[in-house]
Amino acid sequence: MSGYLYQSTSHYFGQIASGAESCGEAELKELGATHVKPGYLGFYFCADQRTIYNIVYRSRIFSRILAPLLAFDCHSDKYLYKTAQQIDWTDFLTLTKTFAIASNVADSNIRNSQYAGQILKDAIVDQFREKTGQRPNVDTRFPDLLLNLYIHKNKARISVDLGGGSLHKRGYRTESVEAPMQETLAATIIRLSGWSGERPLYDPFCGSGTLLCEAFMKAGNIPAAYLRPKFGFLRLPDFDAAVWNQVKTKANNETIDVPDELIKGSDIGADAIKAVRANRNELPEIGTIKVRRTDFRELEGFENTVIVTNPPYGIRLGNTAEVAGLLKDFGDFLKQKCTGSTAFVYFGDKTLAKKLGLKPEWKHPLRAGGLDGMLCKYELY
Ligand SMILES: C[S@@+](CC[C@H](N)C(=O)[O-])C[C@H]1O[C@@H](n2cnc3c(N)ncnc32)[C@H](O)[C@@H]1O
Known part of the structure; x- marks a missing residue:
C-alpha cells in the first residue's frame, strides 16, 4: 500500500480527558493545527509534518496523538485480518524493533477489544513470517511502535500512536x-486557572508536586515532552529527522527563566517534600520550586496569590469524615487568611466540594486517571 491515510489527508486525532475539551481545542490551534473538529473524547485536526511534531512535543493537555493509517468497514475478524495485511508492515517495523497494540472496540460484531488486538497482531506477525521466516517481538511496556486499533459500530481505524505511549508520562516523576x-490533568487545571506567571502560585497540599511541576514547565516554557526518551513518529515511513531536529531545537531554545519565589508549595508528609525535590531536579535548571513540610493550618496565609491545589479526597486517602473536617478547616483558612488571593481547588471526589463551605465562582467537571472530580474557582475577598 502506498499513501497512508494521514499522508493523503494530513488528518490526525488527539485524545483528551473528559472536561479538558475547551483547553485542548485552544491548545491545538495555538500549536498550529487547522480544521479542528470534536470527536469522541478528542479532536480530529489537520497538520503538516512540522506542525504534528510540534504538537506531539509541546502539547500539555492531550494524552495521545494518533496518525491514522487505514479506515475501513469491519464486520468480522477475518476481514480485520485480511485488511490489516494490506499494510506493508516493513514500512514501520524491522525484526529488531518491538511493537504493541492498544485496542478499543464498541458496538461492533467483534465484541472483545483484546481479541481484536490479537487479530491485528497475528496479521503483522504472519506477514513478517511469510516474508522473512521471522517475526518482530511484542513489548507492551516500551514498544518502539505502538499501534492503536479503534472499532466503533463496525468502522475500524488503525493508527500509529505518535507519542509512542500516553503523553501524561512526562518523565519527571521519579518519586511519588x-x-x-x-500530569495532563495537572496541566489542564493550570490552564483552566488562567495563571501565566504574573502572580505567585502556591499548592498547600502539593503531594509529589505534579501541579507545581506543570506550573514550572508552563512558566519556563519547557516543552511537555522534553524528557521523553522516544516518540512513535520516529517509526513513520516519512519521518524526517532534519525537520524533527529543527522543531525540537527551536522549542528547547525558547525556554525562559522562572523567577525565584514564583512557584511554591507545602505538604504535611516528609516523603512528599522529598518527592517534589527529586521530581523538580529532573527538569531543566531554569529556576526553583520552593517546598517545605507543614500542615496547611500552620501557614501564615497568602495575599495576591494563585492557590492551586488538590486536597485529600477520602477514596484513596483515609476516611471521608476526616476529609470533610479537613476541608472545612481549609475553607476557613482560605476565607480568613487568604483575602486578595484566588483559589482553584480540584476535588478528586466532586461530592466533597460543598464541604469547603465557600461559594465557588465556577465549577468545572474534570475526569482523568480514574478520578471523577471537579475544579472549583474561589475569589477570596
Ligand atoms: C491528593 S494528594 C495531592 C496529590 C498531588 N496533587 C500530586 O499530584 O502528587 C493530597 C496531599 O495532601 C497532604 N495532606 C493531608 N493533610 C494535610 C494537611 N493537614 N496539611 C498539608 N498537607 C496535607 C497529603 O500528604 C497528600 O500528599
Whole structure:
C-alpha cells in the first residue's frame, strides 16, 4: 500500500480527558493545527509534518496523538485480518524493533477489544513470517511502535500512536506519594486557572508536586515532552529527522527563566517534600520550586496569590469524615487568611466540594486517571 491515510489527508486525532475539551481545542490551534473538529473524547485536526511534531512535543493537555493509517468497514475478524495485511508492515517495523497494540472496540460484531488486538497482531506477525521466516517481538511496556486499533459500530481505524505511549508520562516523576494526579490533568487545571506567571502560585497540599511541576514547565516554557526518551513518529515511513531536529531545537531554545519565589508549595508528609525535590531536579535548571513540610493550618496565609491545589479526597486517602473536617478547616483558612488571593481547588471526589463551605465562582467537571472530580474557582475577598 502506498499513501497512508494521514499522508493523503494530513488528518490526525488527539485524545483528551473528559472536561479538558475547551483547553485542548485552544491548545491545538495555538500549536498550529487547522480544521479542528470534536470527536469522541478528542479532536480530529489537520497538520503538516512540522506542525504534528510540534504538537506531539509541546502539547500539555492531550494524552495521545494518533496518525491514522487505514479506515475501513469491519464486520468480522477475518476481514480485520485480511485488511490489516494490506499494510506493508516493513514500512514501520524491522525484526529488531518491538511493537504493541492498544485496542478499543464498541458496538461492533467483534465484541472483545483484546481479541481484536490479537487479530491485528497475528496479521503483522504472519506477514513478517511469510516474508522473512521471522517475526518482530511484542513489548507492551516500551514498544518502539505502538499501534492503536479503534472499532466503533463496525468502522475500524488503525493508527500509529505518535507519542509512542500516553503523553501524561512526562518523565519527571521519579518519586511519588499516594494519589498523584496525572500530569495532563495537572496541566489542564493550570490552564483552566488562567495563571501565566504574573502572580505567585502556591499548592498547600502539593503531594509529589505534579501541579507545581506543570506550573514550572508552563512558566519556563519547557516543552511537555522534553524528557521523553522516544516518540512513535520516529517509526513513520516519512519521518524526517532534519525537520524533527529543527522543531525540537527551536522549542528547547525558547525556554525562559522562572523567577525565584514564583512557584511554591507545602505538604504535611516528609516523603512528599522529598518527592517534589527529586521530581523538580529532573527538569531543566531554569529556576526553583520552593517546598517545605507543614500542615496547611500552620501557614501564615497568602495575599495576591494563585492557590492551586488538590486536597485529600477520602477514596484513596483515609476516611471521608476526616476529609470533610479537613476541608472545612481549609475553607476557613482560605476565607480568613487568604483575602486578595484566588483559589482553584480540584476535588478528586466532586461530592466533597460543598464541604469547603465557600461559594465557588465556577465549577468545572474534570475526569482523568480514574478520578471523577471537579475544579472549583474561589475569589477570596
Ligand atoms: C491528593 S494528594 C495531592 C496529590 C498531588 N496533587 C500530586 O499530584 O502528587 C493530597 C496531599 O495532601 C497532604 N495532606 C493531608 N493533610 C494535610 C494537611 N493537614 N496539611 C498539608 N498537607 C496535607 C497529603 O500528604 C497528600 O500528599
